[in-house]
Amino acid sequence: MDRLDLTVNGQKRQMATDAAHTTALDWLRGNGLTGCKEGCAEGECGACAVLVAQSDGTGGTTWTAVNACLVPIAALDGQEIVTAEGLGSPESLHPVQEKMAVAGGSQCGYCTPGFVCSMASEFYRRDRRADVEGAPHAQHGPNEHDPNEPDPHEHGPNGFDLHSLSGNLCRCTGYRPIRDAAYALGDPDADDALATRRDQPAPEPARTDLQAADGRFVRPATLADTVAMLAEYPTAVLVAGSTDWGVEVNIRGRREPLVIAIDRLPELRALEFGDEFVEIGAAVSLSEVERFLAGRVPMLAELIPQFASRLIRNRATLGGNLGTGSPIGDAAPALLALGARVILASAEGDREVELSEYFTGYRTSVRTPGELIRAIRIPLPLADLTGFHKIAKRRFDDISSVAVGFALDIQGGVVHDARIGLGGVAATPLRASSTEALLIGRPWNAQTAREAAASLGGEGTPMSDHRASAEYRSIMMSQAMLKLFARPTAQSTAQMGVGA
Ligand SMILES: Cc1cc2nc3c(=O)[nH]c(=O)nc-3n(C[C@H](O)[C@H](O)[C@H](O)COP(=O)(O)OP(=O)(O)OC[C@H]3O[C@@H](n4cnc5c(N)ncnc54)[C@H](O)[C@@H]3O)c2cc1C
Ligand code: FES
Ligand code: FES
Numbered sequence: 331m332d333r334l335d336l337t338v339n340g341q342k343r344q345m346a347t348d349a350a351h352t353t354a355l356d357w358l359r360g361n362g363l364t365g366c367k368e369g370c371a372e373g374e375c376g377a378c379a380v381l382v383a384q385s386d387g388t389g390g391t392t393w394t395a396v397n398a399c400l401v402p403i404a405a406l407d408g409q410e411i412v413t414a415e416g417l418g419s420p421e422s423l424h425p426v427q428e429k430m431a432v433a434g435g436s437q438c439g440y441c442t443p444g445f446v447c448s449m450a451s452e453f454y455r456r457d458r459r460a461d462v463e464g465a466p467h468a469q470h471g472p473n474e475h476d477p478n479e480p481d482p483h484e485h486g487p488n489g490f491d492l493h494s495l496s497g498n499l500c501r502c503t504g505y506r507p508i509r510d511a512a513y514a515l516g517d518p519d520a521d522d523a524l525a526t527r528r529d530q531p532a533p534e535p536a537r538t539d540l541q542a543a544d545g546r547f548v549r550p551a552t553l554a555d556t557v558a559m560l561a562e563y564p565t566a567v568l569v570a571g572s573t574d575w576g577v578e579v580n581i582r583g584r585r586e587p588l589v590i591a592i593d594r595l596p597e598l599r600a601l602e603f604g605d606e607f608v609e610i611g612a613a614v615s616l617s618e619v620e621r622f623l624a625g626r627v628p629m630l631a632e633l634i635p636q637f638a639s640r641l642i643r644n645r646a647t648l649g650g651n652l653g654t655g656s657p658i659g660d661a662a663p664a665l666l667a668l669g670a671r672v673i674l675a676s677a678e679g680d681r682e683v684e685l686s687e688y689f690t691g692y693r694t695s696v697r698t699p700g701e702l703i704r705a706i707r708i709p710l711p712l713a714d715l716t717g718f719h720k721i722a723k724r725r726f727d728d729i730s731s732v733a734v735g736f737a738l739d740i741q742g743g744v745v746h747d748a749r750i751g752l753g754g755v756a757a758t759p760l761r762a763s764s765t766e767a768l769l770i771g772r773p774w775n776a777q778t779a780r781e782a783a784a785s786l787g788g789e790g791t792p793m794s795d796h797r798a799s800a801e802y803r804s805i806m807m808s809q810a811m812l813k814l815f816a817r818p819t820a821q822s823t824a825q826m827g828v829g830a
Contacts, residue, residue, distance in 0.1 A: 612649025
């Protein structure tokens with residue numbers, strides 16, 4: 331097969347393509363849709379944002395904004411895409427385009443189509459109005475957040491979540507006019523085509539097998555087909571959300587003979603909140619995980635808003651985050667603290683591995699070439715006190731220098747169990763086993779927290795690099811412990827002398 335079938339801006343297109351690694355951005359621009367721009371080609375600026383019709387999980391469609399620079403066009407075979415050109419025209423502006431123009435939200439205009447697509451995604455979010463201040467968070471979980479930190483969900487009077495624009499950068503306008511435009515948006519008209527489209531199902535995944543000069547891109551229909559293929563071609567590259575893979579292709583020039591798409595495999599898209607564990611399919615996007623959990627796993631409710639930007643989270647998966655084996659991935663420290671297990675699938679069947687035993691070295695793991703991550707299981711009940719601390723140069727949309735996940739069971743004022751996950755302080759994510767041992771059986775008071783903080787600062791083997799020095803990383807681990815202790819009550823804050 332050398333042809334892709336897509337619906338772009340409402341029109342069906344059958345497009346010949348000769349490249350298995352061509353990004354959606356290059357393909358769209360090559361076909362005349364030059365509204366979407368390339369600013370960075372690595373998911374940082376949002377100039378390339380477009381809308382993709384995705385399932386809302388209840389039989390309808392949600393217009394999801396994604397970075398077209400990271401997604402291979404082959405991964406969108408059979409899907410529906412809307413670009414800024416498809417939203418409106420100079421003669422008939424879309425409400426989002428009109429508000430941007432009126433508010434003065436565009437100067438050179440380079441970033442504008444991307445902003446408009448991210449904004450349109452939020453404009454069409456069904457539960458947007460439920461998110462006005464004081465109303466329950468239909469999408470994002472509880473409203474509570476650490477009062478010492480900026481709120482990761484800042485809503486306008488129309489419920490618009492400003493952080494839906496967190497993946498879009500503008501170098502000339504300044505962000506206030508853009509925010510004014512977002513907060514001035516009303517609701518879609520009754521005859522708005524994209525609003526009406528939400529009531530219909532999103533397209534099913536296509537069975538793609540694109541043989542091109544630079545490689546082959548395959549989307550198998552089932553997990554059985556996928557693992558059979560992996561058994562035959564163990565060096566094939568798996569791609570889920572493509573937020574890491576897209577960077578490899580664009581910036582590092584990676585080309586592989588065989589790429590296997592797993593992001594739509596039903597077996598990797600499970601979401602279950604059972605009695606004994608929470609199961610999260612490896613290919614569920616972080617935005618979907620956040621919506622599904624709605625704050626029921628507080629550690630993840632803290633983590634997800636700090637993970638990249640909304641554009642990235644709309645595609646990034648937990649399977650991909652663990653699949654890279656990166657020592658600075660954000661999911662591992664949180665999942666280690668939650669005592670998570672990884673379900674690995676292969677042609678031989680499933681096996682379950684403790685995440686604490688999963689990583690074996692720098693970007694290596696116990697996963698064999700014929701295996702993929704099918705799901706992540708978080709045992710229940712959850713610990714009483716959890717916390718996720720990401721230390722980065724920017725509060726949002728940045729890679730961690732250090733990340734710490736805490737899960738403490740405190741009964742009658744005594745620490746009964748403690749799990750601490752660390753990222754960014756060794757060649758692998760790891761558990762802070764000495765500090766955990768120190769905590770268990772001790773009263774949860776200022777003295778214990780101080781001793782644990784000192785111990786935590788000595789965990790791992792932090793290095794100095796362009797993000798942070800080794801000393802800074804150690805100090806930040808200690809601080810994270812003190813912040814955890816300071817968090818629950820004002821009394822403990824005073825006891826510690828924090829902020830004095
Ligand atoms: C701008 C930007 C910001 C980012 N910010 C953050 C951040 O704040 N924190 C953070 O941790 N990461 C961040 N990342 C990295 C990336 O988004 C995450 O690692 C993400 O979770 C990857 O998921 P994915 O589905 O997109 O993976 P993909 O790109 O599809 O795959 C990544 C790797 O994992 C493998 N893989 C994917 N799924 C599986 C599976 N089920 N089983 C086995 N292997 C698999 C693939 O073969 C590939 O090698 C950022 C990336 C970008 C571009
Ligand atoms: S071009 Fe910058 S995010 Fe895609
Ligand atoms: S208007 Fe110029 S970059 Fe945003």
